[in-house]
Amino acid sequence: MFRLTAKDLAKRFGARKLFSALNFELTTGDSLAVIGPNGSGKSTLILTLLGLQRPTKGSVTFAEGDTELDDAARRRLVSFVSPYLNLYDQLTAEENLKFFITVSGGHVTGKQINAVLQQVGLERRGVDPVAEFSSGMKQRLKYALALLSNPAYLFLDEPTSNLDREGKKIVVQLVEQLRADSILIIATNEEEEYQLATAQCRLGQ
Amino acid sequence: MPPRSAGLVSKALAVYAKDMRLELRSRYALNAILMFAITTLAVVSFSLGQSGLSPKLLSALFWIVIFFSAMSGLAHVFIREEETGTALPLRLMADPDPVYIGKLTFNFSLLTTMTMVVTPLFFIFTDAPAEHIISFLPVLALGVIGLSGATTLVAAIISRASVKGALFAVLSFPILMPLLIALVAATEKVFGGSGLGEALAELQFLFAYAVVMITASLLLFKFVWQD
Known part of the structure; x- marks a missing residue:
C-alpha cells in the first residue's frame, strides 16, 4: 500500500x-482532482508534489506502508503526463519509451513496447521520429510511457489536452486501468476529467 | 514495473547513447566545435605559418584553439535538454548520477573527436615538432579529461540561465585556468624536446585535477540538476 502525504503545503512566488x-x-486506489481557474497554481502544485519545485512551506512524503521512499525509489514509481512535458523529437517513439524506462531503472522488451503503442493507437508509428507526430500523438505517447512504467503514483496535468475524441476515450480507459493500483492526481478545468477522481481540491478561492 | 532493473552503468549508457544518437542526427555540437577549431587553426596557420615559433607560443596557441572550441559546443549537452523541454522528464525519471556520467562521457567523446581532428592538423600547419607527438598524447588525454569534467558541470549550471553562451565561458574560465596553465607548461616541455620526464610535475597536477574535478562534479551535480 503506497501513501502520498502533503502536510501544511504552501507555495508563493x-x-x-x-x-x-x-x-x-x-x-493506493485514491484519486484527487486539483481544480481551479487558470493561474490558480494547479500545475505548480503538481510540480511541487513531484519534487520538481520546492514548496515555500510544508512537506510532501511518498511512502510504502510506513517506510518513507527515497528519491531513487520515488523516481521508479512515479509517472507524469502533461502537455508541457516533452519527449525527444529526434528519437523515434520506441527509442523514447526504451530510454525513459531504462533511466528510471526498469527494463522493457520490444514486445511490451508494441503492446502499449497498440493500446494508445500508435502501433504503426513506433519507428517514426516524434518530430513527425501531431501534438495529440505526442500526448498519446506520454500515456504509453505511463503505462509501461506501471506507476504507483500517476500525475496527470490537463490529461486530455490536444487529444481528439478517440484519444480522450483511450485516456479514460487508461485511467480506469491504472487507478485501482495507483494514487491518481489530476489537475484540470474540465468537468469530465475531474469526475475521473473521487475527491477534489479546489485552488484559487 | 518490469522485473529486471537497470543499474548505474546501464542508465549512464542509456543517457550516453541517447545523446550520441541525437548528436549524430543533428550534428549541432560537433559541427560547432569542429568549425570553430578548424577556422581558428586556419587563421593561426595562415598568419604565423612555419615561422619558427617557440615551443611556449606553440603550446599556448594549441590550447587556445582547444579551449575556445570546447566553449563553443560542450554546453549544448544540457542546453538542449532545457530548450526542448526534455529536462523535466529526465529530472523526474532519472537519478542525477547516471545523467552526469552519461553526459560527461558524451562530452569526453565529443572533445576526443575534435582533438583527433585538430591535433594532426596543428602539427601539419604549424612547425610543432611532429617527432614529439607520441610524448604529447598523455598530456592531450589528461587535458581532454580535465576539460570535459569541468565543463560538463558548468554546462549544467548555466543551462537554465538566460545568457548561456557568455556565462559558460565566464564561469569556466576561472575553473579551467589552473588546468590550462599546467597544460601549456607540460606541452611546452614536450614540444621543446625535454620529454615527459621533465613534465612529470605537470602531469601529476593534470591527473589530480581530473580526479578532483570529476569527483567534485559527481558530488555537486545532484544539487545543480535538481534545484
Whole structure:
C-alpha cells in the first residue's frame, strides 16, 4: 500500500500566494482532482508534489506502508503526463519509451513496447521520429510511457489536452486501468476529467 | 514495473547513447566545435605559418584553439535538454548520477573527436615538432579529461540561465585556468624536446585535477540538476 502525504503545503512566488495550508493523505486506489481557474497554481502544485519545485512551506512524503521512499525509489514509481512535458523529437517513439524506462531503472522488451503503442493507437508509428507526430500523438505517447512504467503514483496535468475524441476515450480507459493500483492526481478545468477522481481540491478561492 | 532493473552503468549508457544518437542526427555540437577549431587553426596557420615559433607560443596557441572550441559546443549537452523541454522528464525519471556520467562521457567523446581532428592538423600547419607527438598524447588525454569534467558541470549550471553562451565561458574560465596553465607548461616541455620526464610535475597536477574535478562534479551535480 503506497501513501502520498502533503502536510501544511504552501507555495508563493514573491508576494503572490498560490496555495497554503494544504493537507491531505492519499493511499493506493485514491484519486484527487486539483481544480481551479487558470493561474490558480494547479500545475505548480503538481510540480511541487513531484519534487520538481520546492514548496515555500510544508512537506510532501511518498511512502510504502510506513517506510518513507527515497528519491531513487520515488523516481521508479512515479509517472507524469502533461502537455508541457516533452519527449525527444529526434528519437523515434520506441527509442523514447526504451530510454525513459531504462533511466528510471526498469527494463522493457520490444514486445511490451508494441503492446502499449497498440493500446494508445500508435502501433504503426513506433519507428517514426516524434518530430513527425501531431501534438495529440505526442500526448498519446506520454500515456504509453505511463503505462509501461506501471506507476504507483500517476500525475496527470490537463490529461486530455490536444487529444481528439478517440484519444480522450483511450485516456479514460487508461485511467480506469491504472487507478485501482495507483494514487491518481489530476489537475484540470474540465468537468469530465475531474469526475475521473473521487475527491477534489479546489485552488484559487 | 518490469522485473529486471537497470543499474548505474546501464542508465549512464542509456543517457550516453541517447545523446550520441541525437548528436549524430543533428550534428549541432560537433559541427560547432569542429568549425570553430578548424577556422581558428586556419587563421593561426595562415598568419604565423612555419615561422619558427617557440615551443611556449606553440603550446599556448594549441590550447587556445582547444579551449575556445570546447566553449563553443560542450554546453549544448544540457542546453538542449532545457530548450526542448526534455529536462523535466529526465529530472523526474532519472537519478542525477547516471545523467552526469552519461553526459560527461558524451562530452569526453565529443572533445576526443575534435582533438583527433585538430591535433594532426596543428602539427601539419604549424612547425610543432611532429617527432614529439607520441610524448604529447598523455598530456592531450589528461587535458581532454580535465576539460570535459569541468565543463560538463558548468554546462549544467548555466543551462537554465538566460545568457548561456557568455556565462559558460565566464564561469569556466576561472575553473579551467589552473588546468590550462599546467597544460601549456607540460606541452611546452614536450614540444621543446625535454620529454615527459621533465613534465612529470605537470602531469601529476593534470591527473589530480581530473580526479578532483570529476569527483567534485559527481558530488555537486545532484544539487545543480535538481534545484
